[in-house]
Amino acid sequence: MVFVTRAELADRLRRPLRRELADGCQDRVVAGGLERLLENLAGPFPEVRRLLEGYRELPLEERAKRLEAALALLGDSAPPARPAPAKPQPTPETVGLETPVETLPLGPGGKKKLAALGVRTVRDLLHYYPRRYEDRRALPGFRLLSDGEKVTVTGRVLRKELVRTPKKGMQLVQAVLEDRWGWKLTAVWFNQPWVMKQLKEGARIIATGRVQRRGRYTTLAVEYFEDEEGESLSTGRITPVYPSKEGVSQAFLRRSVWRALEALPQPPDPLPEAYRAPRDLVDLPYALRQVHFPDDEAALERALARLRFDEYLFLELRVMLQSGESALVGRVFEVREADLRAFRESLPFPLTGAQERAIREITADMASDRQMARLLQGDVGSGKTVVAAAALFVAARNGAQSALMAPTEILAKQHFQNLSRYLWPLGVRVELLVGAMSAAEKREVLRRVREGEVDVVVGTHALIQEDVEFKDLGLAVIDEEHRFGVLQRRALLKGRPDVLVMSATPIPRSLALTLYGDLEVSVLDEMPPGRKPVRTKLLPAKLRHQAYAFARQEVQKGHQVFVVTPTIEESEAMAELQAATRLADELRALLPDVRIEILHGRMSAAEKDAVMERFRRQEFDLLVSTTVIEVGVDIPNATLMVIENAERFGLAQLHQLRGRVGRGDREAYCILIAGDTSKRTMKRLKVIEESTDGFYIAEKDLELRGPGELRGTRQSGLPDLKLGDLTKDTELIEAARALAKEILERDPYLNAPEHAALKRELQLRAEAIGFREVI
Incomplete structure (x- = not known):
């Protein structure tokens, strides 16, 4: 030895x-x-x-x-x-969160290195979290290494050389390392000649790689290494590993963060002890120290829990404050059990347990003195309109008017027909107001709304024109809210009615709570009895002819077919039109006896509505669409949905498309044609083939694709989280949301002295937090 x-x-x-x-x-x-x-x-x-x-x-x-x-x-x-x-060196008295990093002793080029990572202030540095950790509390000696294991070791560089292999001409950097007990191994870097410059003989390095033992010789195929540089931050501890760029070493980042923690050991905690203690949250100085240099696993977990909680708390506060609706006094409706019983008895079908639960939640909001702001989300066919009808009936029984706003005329007409069926027998007067009506018809409807002769008015954005005047608007129901601009919604809500937002896009509760932070959430997670699930089949592109042979059979039975191709970017609208035309021409040649029409992105809203109306009246058999078919449109005779290049859609989006068929009482089918048949793609698409539960599918979509793509092309307003994980943090989000509501109920504008640090932190995070203005 x-x-x-x-x-x-x-x-x-x-x-x-x-x-x-x-x-x-x-x-x-x-x-x-x-x-x-x-x-x-x-x-x-x-x-x-x-x-x-x-x-x-x-x-x-x-x-x-x-x-x-x-x-x-x-x-x-x-x-x-x-x-x-x-x-004079910076001291805790002279350093604050907004102090530029160059005031810290970073060494030559430190400011430039940190700027390359977007770190400019002490606050940025303290919140530049590690991306992972390595347990280096007891690094093994070379003698104890086993063949084939992946390890992290430390050793002194005795010598180094660059070797070129004779056969393949590969360049190998080889360095003999010695551990503190004198045992040696050879570290090898494959085709990385630049490593020669970074290795200094006599220096200690830390290396991670795969061990290979051949008799007395031990080699390490190095995957990652760093210079220990005489520091005590790289070994003997749970060691942070930061996201970095070339030229910015881990040793430098650890040293920089350590300097920041030394210069500002007690950063101001925006969360008072009165809020932390009941939730078992550690204070911020402790959390920041432990997230960078944890004493042990338990301390790291507590630190991460606090910092994740902060992310969600500031996200919820931001959304609630942005909406301006955090603590508004609303109208108090009298909710009579006799009215709800009469409503149930008038329906031609029983309500599901989920519908009953949602009605209880909504009517409890209506009976309270706070303005209702609630999201009702449910899968296609889960019965949201009936639940909304119950709320509209309660409002009408209180002598108040209601408005239901839909994004398109065809959807507005559909809602009008359904609500008339549910509410007219109960004496509720329902009217339709859409752009396609004649001027005389509109004038008459407007007069009746103004004079209180209408209880419920259903329409599109025509409802928020300046000449629409309600006598007493008490409830606003907004279908597919994301289709409306914020100003459009605000115009409808001038009188501060109770608000019910409906969405047919099932999203995981964790994402609903962050996307719709200022709304309570009711979920319809149960389908009405008797509704048949759509039978789904996944096919590779080479078998797509089978899909269209089946389409011909469905048309011959008198049924209708949707064919959807992925939307092309708006900048390529002409290419989209050409693609749609090409596919339609191909199908006309393949199915000469089938009547085929197209729906594409270059059409106006009125043209799209006209095509859908003709399809609903069965004037043609097969619709080729390059746009997502309107959510909620009923084509009862459509029994087959064929989706080309299905891998280009999110799972939730595919589930939405599948829901366009099976609206009647016939057996319905969906065929997914995969252009990409890689193992990963087919595994993802199998989720749709094997499940018809929209909420399960949304959870899988969140896991597989992340929140950024969950809702198809709608990516605005998704939370920008450094530590939070929407697939696991539902309970944490709910706790943060509850605290945000509690704080804003006490202090709607965060003007109280005890909330000064909270308000300042919220301002500092404003640009980093994704938020949406929902109401």
Whole structure:
């Protein structure tokens, strides 16, 4: 066995001591302080340890004298000249969250390196979280390594060389490393000749890679390495690994964060103790220290829980404040059980348990003195319109008017027909107001609305024109709210009615709570009895002819067919039209006896509505569409949905498209044609083939694609989370949301003194938080 000599140990200790003296004795050359270094390296030199004991508390002049004496003891005959008096170093009194990072002792080029990572202030640095951690509390010696295992080890570089293999001409960097017990191994980097410049003989490095043992020889195929640089931040602990760029080392980032924590050990905590304690949340200074340099796994988990909670809390606060609806007094409706019983008894079918639950939640909101702001989300066919009808009936029984706004005329007409069927027998007067009506018809409807002769008016954006005047608007129901602009919604809500938003896009509760932070959420997660699930089949593109042979059979039975291709970017609208035309021509040649029409993105809204209306009246058999077919449009005779290049849609979007068929009482089918048949793609599409539960599919979509793509092309307003995970954090989001509501109910504009830090932090995070203005 080879042992490290006393002279080698003295040399390892001398170098950082010389750097400390040359740096002006600021106790910053070694992260954690010089005394931490002495604990690790000065065991054989007790006289040096005694000389430098209590170094941090000594005045600068005394530090310099003792360093010179220590270097002399270690055989350094010519210690470096002392530098000129150093500039005053930042202290906790002079450093704040918005202090520029260059005020910290970062070393040459530090500011530029951090700027490349978007880090400009102390606050940025403290919130520049590690992307993962490595347990380096007890790194194994080389003698204990097993063949084939992946390990992280530390060793001193004894020698290095660049070797070119004779057969394949591969360049190998080989370095012989020695551990602290004297055992050696050869570290190998494949085709990375630049590593030669980064390896310095005599330096200690930390390397991660796969072990290979051949007799007495041990090699390590290196995947990742860093220079330990004499620091104590890279080993002997749970070590943070940060997102980085070329030229910005992990050692530099750890040292920079350590300096920030030293300069600002007690950053202001925006969350008062009164809010933290009941939720078992640690304070912010502790959380920031532990997320970067955890004492153990439990401390790291507690730190992450606090910082994730903060992300969601500020997201919810932002959304609630942005909506301006956090604590509005609303109308109080009297909800009579006799009215609800009469409503149920008038229906030709029983309500599901989920519908009953949603009606209870909505009517409880209507009966309270706060303005209702509730999202009703449910799968296609789950019966949202009936639930809305119950709320409209309660409003009418209280003498108030209601409005239901749909994004298109065809949907508005559909809602009008359904609501008339549910409410007319109960004496509720329902009217339709859409752009296609004649001027005389519109004038008459407007008069009746103005004079209170109408209880419920159903329409499109025509409802929010200036000449629509309600006598007493008490309830607004908005279908597929994302189709309307914020100003359009606000125009309808001038009188502060209760608001019910409906969406047929099932999304996981965690995402609903962040996307619609200011809305309570009711979920219809149960389908009415008797509704048949759409039978779904996944086919590779080479078998697509089978899909169209089946389409011909359905048409021959008198049924109708949808064929959908992925939307092309708007900038390529002409290409989209050409693609649609080409597919339609191809199908006309393949199915000469089938009547085929197209729906594409270059059509106006009125043209699209006209095509859908003709399809509903069965004037043709097969519709080729390059746009997502309107949510909620009923074509009862359509029994087959064929989706080309299905891999280009999100799972939730595919489920939405599938819901366009099976609206009648016939067996319905959906065929997914996959242009990409890779294992990963087919696994994802199998979720649709095997499940018809929209909420399960949405959860899988969130896991597989992440929130950014969950709702197809609608990506605005999704939360920008550094630590949060929407697939796992539902309980945390609900807790943060509850606290946000509690805070804003007490202090709607965060003007109270105890909320000053909270308000400031919210302002600082404003640009980093994704939010949507929902109401």
